[in-house]
Amino acid sequence: MQPAPDSALVERMITGDESALVAVYDRYAAMIFGMLVRMLRDRQAAEEILQDLFFELWRGAARFDASRGSLPAWLMVIARNRALSRLRKREYREFSENIDAFPANAIASPVVLEDEAERSLLMGKMRVAMASLPSEQREAVELAYFEGMTQSEIAARTGSPLGTVKSRVRAGMQSLRRIFDDGTTRQSGRS
Amino acid sequence: MMERHVNPEDPDLYALRALDGEEKQAFEAHVRACPACAAELDAARERVALMGLAAPVAAPAAGVKDALLRRVRAEGAGASGQASPLRAPARPRRMAWLTPVLAAATVAFASLAVWLWARNAAYLRQIDSLQAQLATVQTQSQEIARTAADTDKLLGMPGTVRVGLKPMTGMHDGRVGVLYNAQMGMVSCAGWLPAAPPKKSYQLWLVPMKGKPMSLRVFSGEWNEPMAMHVPAGMEAKAFAVTEEPLGGMPSPTGPMVMEGAGE
Numbered sequence: 001m002q003p004a005p006d007s008a009l010v011e012r013m014i015t016g017d018e019s020a021l022v023a024v025y026d027r028y029a030a031m032i033f034g035m036l037v038r039m040l041r042d043r044q045a046a047e048e049i050l051q052d053l054f055f056e057l058w059r060g061a062a063r064f065d066a067s068r069g070s071l072p073a074w075l076m077v078i079a080r081n082r083a084l085s086r087l088r089k090r091e092y093r094e095f096s097e098n099i100d101a102f103p104a105n106a107i108a109s110p111v112v113l114e115d116e117a118e119r120s121l122l123m124g125k126m127r128v129a130m131a132s133l134p135s136e137q138r139e140a141v142e143l144a145y146f147e148g149m150t151q152s153e154i155a156a157r158t159g160s161p162l163g164t165v166k167s168r169v170r171a172g173m174q175s176l177r178r179i180f181d182d183g184t185t186r187q188s189g190r191s
Numbered sequence: 192m193m194e195r196h197v198n199p200e201d202p203d204l205y206a207l208r209a210l211d212g213e214e215k216q217a218f219e220a221h222v223r224a225c226p227a228c229a230a231e232l233d234a235a236r237e238r239v240a241l242m243g244l245a246a247p248v249a250a251p252a253a254g255v256k257d258a259l260l261r262r263v264r265a266e267g268a269g270a271s272g273q274a275s276p277l278r279a280p281a282r283p284r285r286m287a288w289l290t291p292v293l294a295a296a297t298v299a300f301a302s303l304a305v306w307l308w309a310r311n312a313a314y315l316r317q318i319d320s321l322q323a324q325l326a327t328v329q330t331q332s333q334e335i336a337r338t339a340a341d342t343d344k345l346l347g348m349p350g351t352v353r354v355g356l357k358p359m360t361g362m363h364d365g366r367v368g369v370l371y372n373a374q375m376g377m378v379s380c381a382g383w384l385p386a387a388p389p390k391k392s393y394q395l396w397l398v399p400m401k402g403k404p405m406s407l408r409v410f411s412g413e414w415n416e417p418m419a420m421h422v423p424a425g426m427e428a429k430a431f432a433v434t435e436e437p438l439g440g441m442p443s444p445t446g447p448m449v450m451e452g453a454g455e
Contacts, residue, residue: 032243051255150209177238
């Protein structure tokens with residue numbers, strides 16, 4: 001049986017259908033919560049952010065055009081921003097990526113995560129790809145992603161020259177990008 | 192002049208938040224003016240966002256979903272259908288005051304429900320007990336009424352004899368009066384008897400002019416209720432007696448006589 005598309009669930013949320021929110025939560029909560037716990041190392045803080053995230057999705061469902069964007073990617077972006085804000089005890093106010101100003105449907109070409117099997121496949125690939133990075137690259141990428149460190153901060157943390165850190169981060173991101181470019185997890189027909 | 196775009200990795204690094212200093216400023220300035228790089232940044236956001244999938248999946252506590260749904264319901268129907276901005280505060284304050292009130296009310300009502308349930312159960316048990324007691328009282332009342340009616344008959348009938356039983360040696364308490372009418376074949380007793388000694392019963396006998404004593408009643412405990420009994424009509428009574436018998440009584444007297452009386 002085909003899972004209900006995210007776009008259909010969002011439409012149902014707009015009409016006040018709580019079961020649609022439950023379906024979205026059941027679909028993506030564990031995935032997002034895993035990331036939050038990895039970042040915060042605090043389950044209670046992670047649960048607070050998770051609850052806020054889905055509550056805002058419920059309240060802002062009418063503004064989300066799921067047919068034009070990836071709901072799980074949007075949820076992951078916002079969840080990560082929230083976690084970094086809490087982790088670093090400051091709000092990010094960067095260009096076009098301010099949490100509040102970030103458009104919900106800005107993420108085009110959605111990766112298909114509605115299906116449990118596809119989701120599991122992509123998660124497995126991401127883990128393998130991350131684990132297969134050279135340790136220095138992996139450390140640099142993980143410090144950037146899970147702790148929100150800039151390249152300069154990573155250099156200070158690791159004691160490595162800034163240029164070396166930049167090379168490691170760029171090389172690591174190039175390797176990870178190949179996962180998204182191999183065509184197996186992206187549906188080119190969706191726009 | 193050929194347009195110079197950002198480095199191919201910069202969108203990913205920016206989305207990762209790894210750029211800082213002059214690199215970050217330069218990237219932001221370029222993306223503001225370059226739709227192609229802005230589009231590339233959108234794609235980079237997706238890729239970077241999904242890097243979180245590398246983290247082990249973890250299940251949030253069940254209470255998180257419950258709390259989420261409570262917030263949704265507290266928010267009120269129709270809120271989701273409005274174009275509320277995504278920049279809404281992390282936690283809705285509008286109904287926040289209601290949460291502790293609802294929680295307190297829920298606890299109070301739950302406690303009240305439990306208390307009412309317990310009280311109801313206690314009342315039901317009490318009703319059952321009272322109904323049992325009522326049934327017993329009704330039975331006793333009917334027996335008393337029947338005894339009273341029989342006694343009235345005995346008192347008004349010729350040939351009724353009155354017998355007062357007197358304690359024998361060793362019997363310190365007890366008083367039993369008997370009305371007996373041989374023609375009617377009816378006996379009525381009133382008075383009181385103490386409880387028999389342990390593992391013993393007192394037993395009331397009609398001692399006929401002829402034949403063996405006939406058992407009228409076995410008393411296992413203290414007795415003070417009037418009673419009426421029917422016996423074969425025409426049986427002339429020589430005396431009435433109470434003996435001490437093994438617990439539950441015997442077909443014929445075997446123990447010592449503790450009370451005895453003859454017709455007046």
